[in-house]
Amino acid sequence: MMQRTLRACMALLCLIPEMGQSCGYDALYPNPFEQNWPGTVNIAMATATAVSREQLPPLTALTGEAGFSRSQAWLQTLKSRLQQAGVGGGISILLIDSGLWSRVRGKESLLLQLHTPGPHPNDRIMLLSEAAISAMLNGSLTIEQGLQLGIVELQRDDNQQLQRDLHKALSSQT
Numbered sequence: 209m210m211q212r213t214l215r216a217c218m219a220l221l222c223l224i225p226e227m228g229q230s231c232g233y234d235a236l237y238p239n240p241f242e243q244n245w246p247g248t249v250n251i252a253m254a255t256a257t258a259v260s261r262e263q264l265p266p267l268t269a270l271t272g273e274a275g276f277s278r279s280q281a282w283l284q285t286l287k288s289r290l291q292q293a294g295v296g297g298g299i300s301i302l303l304i305d306s307g308l309w310s311r312v313r314g315k316e317s318l319l320l321q322l323h324t325p326g327p328h329p330n331d332r333i334m335l336l337s338e339a340a341i342s343a344m345l346n347g348s349l350t351i352e353q354g355l356q357l358g359i360v361e362l363q364r365d366d367n368q369q370l371q372r373d374l375h376k377a378l379s380s381q382t
Contacts, residue, residue: 254358300327333363
C-alpha cells in the first residue's frame, strides 16, 4: 500500500510543470520583483513609474486563463506583425508581470512558442511588461519610447537590429 502511494505521488510530481516553465498564469510564479532574470526588477519599477506619471495607461490585471489568453493574443499579434514586416525569428520574449517566456522562431514563416523554459541560447531577448506590449501594439507607444522609459529592454542586440526590426513591425499597424 505504501509503495503504491509513493508511486502515485511520484507520478503526480511528474505532471507538475517545472518552475522554468511555469508562469503567473499557472498561479505558481512569484511577482515580477522576485524574478531572477537580469533587468526584470528595473522594468517592473519603470512600468510602475510610467503608469503613475501617466506616461503609460494602466492595465487591468488578469490572472489564470483570462490573463494567459490575453497575453497569447498580444504575442500572436506581435508575431504576425513581425512576419508581415519580413522580420525573421530568433526572438525570446519575457512578459515580466507573469514570468511568461515565449519564443518567435523561423524565417519566412514564423512560429510562436509559448511557455518556453527561458531564452534560446542564440536568440535576441526582449523583456517588457504587459502594459508595454499592449501600448506598443495599439500604437500609443513606440519601441523607442519604451526603451527610453525603461519599460522595454532588449538584450543580445549589440547592433540594434532587433530594435530596428521592432520599429518596422510596430510601425505597420494592421
